[in-house]
Amino acid sequence: MNSILSPESCGINSDLEKLSGVEKNSSGQNNANDSLIKIDHLVKTYKMGDVEVHALRGVSFNVSRGEFVAIMGASGSGKSTFMNILGCLDKPTKGTYLLDNINVGNLSRDELALIRNKKLGFVFQGFNLLSRTTALENVELPLFYNSTSTKLRKEKSIEALKKVGLAERIYHYPNQLSGGQQQRVAIARALVNDPSIVLADEPTGNLDSRTSIEVMEIFQKLNEQGITIILVTHEPDIALFTKRHIVFRDGKIKSDKSNSEPKNATEELKTIPSVDDEVEE
Amino acid sequence: MKELNIFVAAFRALQRNKLRSFLTMLGIIIGVGAVITMLAIGQGAEYSVKEQIASLGTNVLIISPGSQQQGAIRVGAGSMTTLTQDDAQAIPIECPAVAYVSPDTRANGQVIAENLNWATGIEGVGVDYLQIREWEIEYGDLFTDQDVKASAKVCVLGTTVADNLFPDSNPVGQTIRITNVPFKVTGVLAKKGQNAMGQDQDDIILAPFTTVLYRLSRFPYLRAIIVSATSPNNIELAQKQITELLRMRHKIAGVNNDDFTIRNQSDLATAATATSQILTILLASIASVSLLVGGIGIMNIMLVSVTERTREIGIRMSVGARGRDILTQFLIEALVLSLLGGIIGILFGVGGSKIISSFAGWPTFITAFSIVLSFGFSIVIGIFFGFYPARKAAMLNPIDALRYE
Numbered sequence: 001m002n003s004i005l006s007p008e009s010c011g012i013n014s015d016l017e018k019l020s021g022v023e024k025n026s027s028g029q030n031n032a033n034d035s036l037i038k039i040d041h042l043v044k045t046y047k048m049g050d051v052e053v054h055a056l057r058g059v060s061f062n063v064s065r066g067e068f069v070a071i072m073g074a075s076g077s078g079k080s081t082f083m084n085i086l087g088c089l090d091k092p093t094k095g096t097y098l099l100d101n102i103n104v105g106n107l108s109r110d111e112l113a114l115i116r117n118k119k120l121g122f123v124f125q126g127f128n129l130l131s132r133t134t135a136l137e138n139v140e141l142p143l144f145y146n147s148t149s150t151k152l153r154k155e156k157s158i159e160a161l162k163k164v165g166l167a168e169r170i171y172h173y174p175n176q177l178s179g180g181q182q183q184r185v186a187i188a189r190a191l192v193n194d195p196s197i198v199l200a201d202e203p204t205g206n207l208d209s210r211t212s213i214e215v216m217e218i219f220q221k222l223n224e225q226g227i228t229i230i231l232v233t234h235e236p237d238i239a240l241f242t243k244r245h246i247v248f249r250d251g252k253i254k255s256d257k258s259n260s261e262p263k264n265a266t267e268e269l270k271t272i273p274s275v276d277d278e279v280e281e
Numbered sequence: 282m283k284e285l286n287i288f289v290a291a292f293r294a295l296q297r298n299k300l301r302s303f304l305t306m307l308g309i310i311i312g313v314g315a316v317i318t319m320l321a322i323g324q325g326a327e328y329s330v331k332e333q334i335a336s337l338g339t340n341v342l343i344i345s346p347g348s349q350q351q352g353a354i355r356v357g358a359g360s361m362t363t364l365t366q367d368d369a370q371a372i373p374i375e376c377p378a379v380a381y382v383s384p385d386t387r388a389n390g391q392v393i394a395e396n397l398n399w400a401t402g403i404e405g406v407g408v409d410y411l412q413i414r415e416w417e418i419e420y421g422d423l424f425t426d427q428d429v430k431a432s433a434k435v436c437v438l439g440t441t442v443a444d445n446l447f448p449d450s451n452p453v454g455q456t457i458r459i460t461n462v463p464f465k466v467t468g469v470l471a472k473k474g475q476n477a478m479g480q481d482q483d484d485i486i487l488a489p490f491t492t493v494l495y496r497l498s499r500f501p502y503l504r505a506i507i508v509s510a511t512s513p514n515n516i517e518l519a520q521k522q523i524t525e526l527l528r529m530r531h532k533i534a535g536v537n538n539d540d541f542t543i544r545n546q547s548d549l550a551t552a553a554t555a556t557s558q559i560l561t562i563l564l565a566s567i568a569s570v571s572l573l574v575g576g577i578g579i580m581n582i583m584l585v586s587v588t589e590r591t592r593e594i595g596i597r598m599s600v601g602a603r604g605r606d607i608l609t610q611f612l613i614e615a616l617v618l619s620l621l622g623g624i625i626g627i628l629f630g631v632g633g634s635k636i637i638s639s640f641a642g643w644p645t646f647i648t649a650f651s652i653v654l655s656f657g658f659s660i661v662i663g664i665f666f667g668f669y670p671a672r673k674a675a676m677l678n679p680i681d682a683l684r685y686e
Contacts, residue, residue, distance in 0.1 A: 084680050087599070089598075089599065089679045089680045089683075090680055109603070109604060110603045110604065110605070113598065113601050113602060113603040113604075113606075114601065114603070116598075116599060116600065116601045117600060117601020117602075118601070122599050122600070124683070128592070128595075128596045128599075128683065129596075130593055130596060132297045133293075137293075141596070141597065141600050142600035142601055144286045144287070144290060144602075145597075145600065145601040145602050145603070145606055146601070189600065193601075
């Protein structure tokens with residue numbers, strides 16, 4: 001299966017075809033045994049001058065389709081490095097990472113970019129929206145980098161913005177939106193390419209508690225629709241809304257527990273006094 | 282489709298920083314404008330130099346009789362009496378590279394008009410003489426072909442002669458006596474000024490060469506035949522045709538020397554044109570320095586832009602932009618800047634040239650070449666100076682770029 005993205009197939013279009021071929025082969029979203037992510041003895045070592053920093057010291061980890069995983073750990077525990085590798089922004093030093101049966105460790109920079117475009121959606125702590133660019137254009141951004149027509153690009157982006165409840169604000173600029181709304185735009189951007197996984201790095205880190213739960217509500221709803229979500233957080237409250245908790249310590253997985261009864265964000269919101277959205281603006 | 286998207290993205294990025302984009306473009310605008318204006322001025326100068334030299338008669342050939350040799354003693358040029366009126370008549374018929382022909386003969390004499398007199402030269406010429414010399418009649422008329430055939434006693438005065446003989450009255454229609462032969466004045470020549478040697482060209486009387494030959498000098502041979510080629514480029518050709526014709530007419534065979542000499546002023550023209558071309562190149566090179574400076578301005582701004590937008594680059598990479606997408610985007614931004622700058626610069630250059638023409642009175646010529654050159658140059662500058670910053674952007678590590686504050 002590693003030959004799917006062999007060095008010869010550098011042409012992006014042929015890569016796209018082969019990638020979509022893989023998706024068809026491994027379809028069956030509800031099959032719990034179907035691993036979307038297979039990570040085996042992942043090691044990441046940075047060189048800071050002469051000193052070697054062991055960020056990850058052998059992490060093995062599988063994620064199936066439809067999971068909702070929270071990765072927790074203190075700073076320096078390696079969770080950020082792990083997320084970067086999961087997000088195909090960085091390559092492991094040792095070990096294998098199979099995403100949708102593609103060995104990410106063997107890919108070139110351009111091929112990683114293609115994977116990020118087609119298979120992954122990112123949500124960041126600082127939202128990372130382009131300023132002076134409308135919500136719609138921000139959501140359209142991933143579609144700029146594959147051959148989506150202008151019309152389809154707009155349709156898909158509006159649809160993604162509807163999913164996160166921002167259909168009314170597509171022409172607003174980030175500075176005209178509240179933090180929660182900006183994060184919803186970022187989620188819409190992550191969703192627009194129908195990714196296999198949404199990776200969220202501290203998505204609630206810059207938000208107040210109520211808005212955080214609103215964002216978690218969106219994630220829960222997306223997860224109910226079958227989207228796999230992996231989120232990094234250091235807030236245990238937030239992790240309670242997810243279905244599986246992984247705790248990192250010193251570059252290793254300390255614990256990996258499933259949460260059979262995740263909190264329902266919609267229910268939770270009813271218990272918190274409503275803060276009018278408009279006040280935030 | 283994708284390329285168009287990148288183009289749109291580049292354009293939007295420039296729109297977001299309108300003032301900065303404009304100021305960056307200003308470097309190119311000034312550069313291109315300066316190159317076009319300088320080339321226009323240079324080419325205008327070249328044209329007016331050519332024009333002035335042409336008025337000196339760059340396409341003029343002077344055929345004079347050869348030198349005489351008696352034993353070992355060689356008498357100076359023009360001492361032979363070999364050029365005839367028939368030669369002069371044959372030249373325009375047989376030599377297609379020749380435009381105008383005028384026989385030339387000369388007499389000197391005291392000229393009397395009522396109570397004033399003046400010593401001057403009398404040039405006996407044909408009716409085409411003024412065309413050859415590019416000389417105008419100020420008022421009155423030149424004598425006619427008929428006058429030439431009839432050896433009529435008519436003449437045209439140069440302004441110096443006219444001023445000295447008729448200080449207060451109109452000479453046209455008056456009669457003057459040249460060495461006691463009465464001539465009727467038919468016109469006055471326009472002022473020509475000094476020639477290259479400092480001689481007053483206006484101190485002259487023009488009369489039909491036949492009249493001068495038969496009534497003044499009484500010497501039936503021509504001093505010279507003055508010829509103009511159809512264009513300055515045809516001088517060599519005209520010279521060759523005339524040489525062949527005259528050798529044939531004078532029955533000079535094989536290796537025998539010509540019994541005439543042909544002189545021209547094309548060397549002068551070549552030198553003057555070369556000078557003005559050097560001037561043009563000099564002006565254009567000074568102007569292209571500003572284009573270069575404009576290019577460095579683009580590079581500077583693009584580098585600032587890459588640093589400032591590191592985070593944006595990171596975001597774009599995280600959603601799937603490849604290095605080459607980023608490279609293309611920044612390269613296109615640089616290219617759009619230099620292209621727009623180039624177009625506006627062309628408008629400025631054209632406008633500037635027109636303004637200089639109308640205010641300073643200098644002739645300016647805008648050629649398609651100068652527009653294509655400066656436009657092409659600005660594109661090259663955009664790519665050249667845009668490439669380094671664009672590559673810098675493309676090589677960024679997405680993780681570092683995302684974390685950049």
